[in-house]
Amino acid sequence: xxxxxxxxxxxxxxxxxxxxxxxxxxxxxxxxxxxxxxxxxxxxxxxxxxxxxxxxxxxxxxxxxxxxxxxxxxxxxxxxxxxxxxxxxxxxxxxxxxxxxxxxxxxxxxxxxxxxxxxxxxxxxxxxxxxxxxxxxxxxxxxxxxxxxxxxxxxxxxxxxxxxxxxxxxxxxxxxxxxxxxxxxxxxxxxxxxxxxxxxxxxxxxxxxxxxxxxxxxxxxxxxxxxxxxxxxxxxxxxxxxxxxxxxxxxxxxxxxxxxxxxxxxxxxxxxxxxxxxxxxxxxxxxxxxxxxxxxxxxxxxxxxxxxxxxxxxxxxxxxxxxxxxxxxxxxxxxxxxxxxxxxxxx
Amino acid sequence: xxxxxxxxxxxxxxxxxxxxxxxxxxxxxxxxxxxxxxxxxxxxxxxxxxxxxxxxxxxxxxxxxxxxxxxxxxxxxxxxxxxxxxxxxxxxxxxxxxxxxxxxxxxxxxxxxxxxxxxxxxxxxxxxxxxxxxxxxxxxxxxxxxxxxxxxxxxxxxxxxxxxxxxxxxxxxxxxxxxxxxxxxxxxxxxxxxxxxxxxxxxxxxxxxxxxxxxxxxxxxxxxxxxxxxxxxxxxxxxxxxxxxxxxxxxxxxxxxxxxxxxxxxxxxxxxxxxxxxxxxxxxxxxxxxxxxxxxxxxxxxxxxxxxxxxxxxxxxxxxxxxxxxxxxxxxxxxxxxxxxxxxxxx
Numbered sequence: 001x002x003x004x005x006x007x008x009x010x011x012x013x014x015x016x017x018x019x020x021x022x023x024x025x026x027x028x029x030x031x032x033x034x035x036x037x038x039x040x041x042x043x044x045x046x047x048x049x050x051x052x053x054x055x056x057x058x059x060x061x062x063x064x065x066x067x068x069x070x071x072x073x074x075x076x077x078x079x080x081x082x083x084x085x086x087x088x089x090x091x092x093x094x095x096x097x098x099x100x101x102x103x104x105x106x107x108x109x110x111x112x113x114x115x116x117x118x119x120x121x122x123x124x125x126x127x128x129x130x131x132x133x134x135x136x137x138x139x140x141x142x143x144x145x146x147x148x149x150x151x152x153x154x155x156x157x158x159x160x161x162x163x164x165x166x167x168x169x170x171x172x173x174x175x176x177x178x179x180x181x182x183x184x185x186x187x188x189x190x191x192x193x194x195x196x197x198x199x200x201x202x203x204x205x206x207x208x209x210x211x212x213x214x215x216x217x218x219x220x221x222x223x224x225x226x227x228x229x230x231x232x233x234x235x236x237x238x239x240x241x242x243x244x245x246x247x248x249x250x251x252x253x254x255x256x257x258x259x260x261x262x263x264x265x266x267x268x269x270x271x272x273x274x275x276x277x278x279x280x281x282x283x284x285x286x287x288x289x290x291x292x293x294x295x296x297x298x299x300x301x302x303x304x305x306x307x308x309x310x311x312x313x314x315x316x317x318x319x320x321x322x323x324x325x326x327x328x329x330x331x332x333x334x335x336x337x338x339x340x341x342x343x344x345x346x347x
Numbered sequence: 348x349x350x351x352x353x354x355x356x357x358x359x360x361x362x363x364x365x366x367x368x369x370x371x372x373x374x375x376x377x378x379x380x381x382x383x384x385x386x387x388x389x390x391x392x393x394x395x396x397x398x399x400x401x402x403x404x405x406x407x408x409x410x411x412x413x414x415x416x417x418x419x420x421x422x423x424x425x426x427x428x429x430x431x432x433x434x435x436x437x438x439x440x441x442x443x444x445x446x447x448x449x450x451x452x453x454x455x456x457x458x459x460x461x462x463x464x465x466x467x468x469x470x471x472x473x474x475x476x477x478x479x480x481x482x483x484x485x486x487x488x489x490x491x492x493x494x495x496x497x498x499x500x501x502x503x504x505x506x507x508x509x510x511x512x513x514x515x516x517x518x519x520x521x522x523x524x525x526x527x528x529x530x531x532x533x534x535x536x537x538x539x540x541x542x543x544x545x546x547x548x549x550x551x552x553x554x555x556x557x558x559x560x561x562x563x564x565x566x567x568x569x570x571x572x573x574x575x576x577x578x579x580x581x582x583x584x585x586x587x588x589x590x591x592x593x594x595x596x597x598x599x600x601x602x603x604x605x606x607x608x609x610x611x612x613x614x615x616x617x618x619x620x621x622x623x624x625x626x627x628x629x630x631x632x633x634x635x636x637x638x639x640x641x642x643x644x645x646x647x648x649x650x651x652x653x654x655x656x657x658x659x660x661x662x663x664x665x666x667x668x669x670x671x672x673x674x675x676x677x678x679x680x681x682x683x684x685x686x687x688x689x690x691x692x693x694x
Contacts, residue, residue: 021660029518032518033517033518158519158660158661159661159664160511160515160516160664163514163515164507164511164515164666167510167514167515168507168510168511168514168515168682169507169682170380170682170685171376171379171380171678171681171682171685172505172678172682294648294649296651296667298646299645299646301641302641304643313368313505313674313675313677313678313681314505314506314668314669314675314678315668315669315675316668317506317507317666317667317668317669318666318667318668319511319664319665319666320643320664320665320667321661321662321663321664321665322661322662322664327660328660328661328662330660331518331519331660331661334518334660335515335516335517335518335519338517338518346693
């Protein structure tokens with residue numbers, strides 16, 4: 001029986017949901033997945049930090065009040081986020097990184113990943129920033145230290161995309177993909193089809209918790225662009241950076257455009273896409289596209305996300321599912337840990 | 348570098364497409380997949396058989412005229428299908444089984460699989476019959492002889508379903524699935540939405556090559572029922588046999604039903620489904636279901652297939668893609684061989 005010691009970096013909804021899963025399901029995982037998890041450290045900018053090398057009570061952690069410095073309430077805890085200590089000195093085998101993404105430099109998440117990998121620890125993360133902005137460096141680090149580095153949740157939360165393509169579509173000769181990779185903008189477009197104006201639909205998405213107070217990253221395609229970089233590099237062997245991806249959002253679409261599309265048997269969708277050309281180069285874009293109703297992504301409504309993979313041997317294969325949510329994203333971390341367990345077991 | 352010797356059992360469209368892929372792509376596979384394939388035997392009820400322990404020319408095989416006894420034209424070939432010799436005496440490491448499915452007893456495909464597994468050979472198959480009717484016996488045989496037994500193509504041709512669920516959704520706590528698992532019946536329903544009567548739509552599907560001369564197995568749900576047995580046993584740990592699955596097809600639906608559904612914002616689909624209940628039991632059915640337009644399977648039109656997996660941690664995750672086609676199904680065999688290669692490499 002394998003037990004992995006895990007440290008949780010960032011303790012917002014996602015890692016809190018992971019703690020809840022550990023509290024409820026560790027015994028079941030022992031038989032069903034072949035391993036258990038023991039939390040040995042937690043750190044969060046807002047809540048502080050706590051190290052417990054003999055194992056922390058996952059249930060207590062999951063129920064921790066979301067108040068500033070709350071970890072100071074627990075024995076041995078601190079109101080300060082002692083990130084370096086939790087990553088390097090907790091004895092963790094695996095670091096679960098789920099902090100805020102800074103889309104410009106990927107910090108501080110990238111440093112957290114770097115510290116752990118350099119320290120010979122496996123890293124699982126749901127964070128777009130480190131992969132989209134520093135993917136090659138971090139992957140090389142993981143290779144050099146012979147540890148796992150998994151980030152399925154960075155694209156569509158728990159809905160499998162990267163692992164689906166790499167494990168189940170290997171050999172199909174992927175030539176490109178098109179994706180609906182942002183739930184907020186897809187929700188806004190869906191509501192505009194219901195007659196709401198753009199601003200009104202954005203406001204509704206904010207009330208429902210889909211959109212941030214500043215919805216720019218969602219509706220202008222910046223969030224999708226990071227995901228396109230990740231998928232293009234991962235699945236098509238590209239070496240794109242963010243500036244290689246042309247980016248236009250949905251804010252220029254109005255109700256007349258939406259209505260005209262309907263009249264033409266089509267729908268506007270914000271599509272992140274990449275294509276490998278005959279010379280091996282890869283071009284990528286984020287833009288509103290008019291999809292005929294028979295396109296595999298045309299029927300993806302509301303906050304659902306989807307990717308349609310195009311391959312020479314299969315044509316279009318499409319996966320759709322949640323693109324956000326605390327439990328859904330915590331599952332992405334679990335699926336990454338399962339991948340690391342398989343790796344360790346085969347080593 | 349690994350080279351697998353492979354024998355092709357059944358040489359209709361699927362294994363012929365596999366031979367074509369081998370002829371065109373072996374060199375590429377060497378670097379991209381880490382192995383090459385060498386065909387050492389081929390057998391087919393109609394075409395005869397041929398053994399070549401030093402390797403047969405895949406290109407010559409792929410171009411063989413589809414005339415009775417054609418293998419007799421090639422040096423060393425025979426107009427007779429010497430199945431046992433090709434499986435047992437060709438020196439093959441892997442048997443690619445792609446013969447006709449007899450939906451009642453799964454023969455002769457089941458015997459071909461059994462011979463190979465007992466002989467310590469890996470088996471890849473696209474055949475529903477052996478898995479749906481004799482799955483537990485054949486899986487036990489594979490386990491006993493420590494060989495791989497893979498059958499991704501038995502459900503949705505090359506579109507990943509079994510491997511997707513087992514590899515990328517492990518730990519998500521699957522509770523059930525709903526699928527559109529027969530392209531012919533879905534095509535017929537889609538055309539009825541276009542105003543064609545049932546008989547007329549079936550005739551059109553026959554002309555296009557989707558439907559057999561006798562369309563019963565497709566439109567009455569018998570084909571779907573076999574796939575439901577496979578998926579329920581594989582993904583939900585059920586122990587269902589064909590008679591455990593209630594089965595109703597689409598032949599009772601008429602244009603008035605289709606039109607009424609449209610008026611209600613819904614669509615009729617032939618759904619194969621299974622659900623695991625709280626007591627661990629699994630119930631399964633094949634039946635026309637009225638799906639609201641926001642259901643993940645409502646937008647699956649024409650001959651496309653899809654499965655929506657329901658899990659506790661993710662809700663619905665849906666995969667759609669081709670459900671048939673010679674190259675698409677040959678890719679399923681390739682994906683099975685890749686799985687066997689990973690198994691061998693890790694052993």
